[in-house]
């Protein structure tokens with residue numbers, strides 16, 4: 001069977017794949033994006049119905065295009081985000097082939113590049129970018145056996161309250177997903193128990209500016225590694241109901257029973273850690289630290305923003321915090337469902353090259369993997385805190401495109417037999433030196449490749 005030769009093959013047609021395509025097109029680098037479902041599929045089929053973006057529309061987007069029909073300070077619905085990404089891909093002529101699943105990527109024996117097998121033919125690619133998302137497979141800790149007799153589902157499979165059987169609900173995980181799902185279930189008339197772990201809890205807005213703005217001006221999106229001891233810091237933030245600060249004391253006042261981390265199960269009872277008060281108080285401290293930093297910024301820069309002392313007011317600790325439940329008998333409490341908002345794990349089974357550690361996680365520096373020619377994009381903390389978010393991935397994609405350009409520059413000096421499948425594609429690599437053409441005044445970068453020239457837009 002013949003293989004199609006392509007210079008860069010991008011796996012995944014979400015925001016990362018689209019951003020990668022834009023930057024490669026700008027540099028005239030021929031590429032294709034393979035997406036197993038539809039463009040931005042996760043936003044269409046792996047999010048609950050009422051989800052809106054966590055950041056306002058002015059922030060959670062690519063730099064080159066606003067989100068149509070959404071006011072800058074409003075929060076786009078998940079469908080509006082998906083439509084936006086699809087429209088963006090069309091606008092830049094991204095050469096995306098949908099319905100194509102990559103089954104394997106292997107190093108070509110005795111030749112440059114990689115052999116890629118898909119459900120719709122094979123490719124030989126000089127470079128491969130894995131853009132399959134920061135959140136790939138649902139992760140549910142193995143605490144409660146299936147035989148426990150309750151419906152258990154992951155937040156990525158939750159759609160709306162009517163999907164769950166009658167009865168009360170335990171929601172495990174108090175990041176953005178857990179708090180929003182718990183709130184929605186409580187409002188629908190169920191008794192909800194919410195297991196709260198460590199989290200950051202920024203104000204939705206402060207002194208008239210959204211927290212996305214504050215994280216930006218304070219340089220906090222640019223943190224290049226999570227704080228010590230926390231590989232992934234959950235941010236409890238929500239754009240629901242027009243955007244309100246997530247406040248666990250307020251959720252409790254509204255009827256939700258807060259519990260500590262769910263950590264064991266025996267004889268129909270779930271046991272919770274004794275960490276609830278500590279987790280809530282540390283979340284409050286995180287909020288106050290951001291308010292302090294914002295106040296200091298205003299002071300230092302002489303900015304005229306209205307003071308907001310009420311942002312520091314805390315409701316009294318609810319009974320569930322002062323006298324926390326150590327365990328919950330699910331049957332006695334009428335709990336018929338458990339929603340696990342416990343995050344995701346990686347799945348790179350298809351990437352059969354030397355770019356993963358013993359746990360199957362990417363080995364890389366800013367997305368440049370340990371296997372030369374293979375790149376990752378969209379990883380949490382790939383280069384900074386903002387890496388997995390819509391606007392952040394765009395900047396990481398630019399960096400990866402630069403790295404690929406630099407590598408192409410070296411090809412000028414590489415003797416390659418005509419039998420190399422992408423030898424004809426190497427014309428675009430002709431550079432005076434192994435330097436990105438962008439940095440060389442007057443250097444002739446090849447013309448951008450459009451969807452028409454690759455004939456691949458599906």
Ligand SMILES: Cc1cc2nc3c(=O)[nH]c(=O)nc-3n(C[C@H](O)[C@H](O)[C@H](O)COP(=O)(O)OP(=O)(O)OC[C@H]3O[C@@H](n4cnc5c(N)ncnc54)[C@H](O)[C@@H]3O)c2cc1C
Pocket residue numbers: 011012013014015016017034035036037038039040041042043047052053054055060100101102103131132133134135177350377378388389390391393
């Ligand atoms: C509930 C939730 C809410 C979020 N809200 C926001 C928000 O408001 N703002 C924000 O900036 N970020 C948000 N994020 C974070 C991030 O923006 C999303 O996770 C986003 O989907 C990541 O985009 P991506 O392109 O990196 O990956 P994905 O969207 O996961 O795209 C990867 C694509 O790869 C495809 N794929 C996977 N394997 C293969 C294969 N072998 N072959 C071919 N195709 C394959 C998948 O079908 C998928 O379409 C949210 C995340 C979650 C989970």
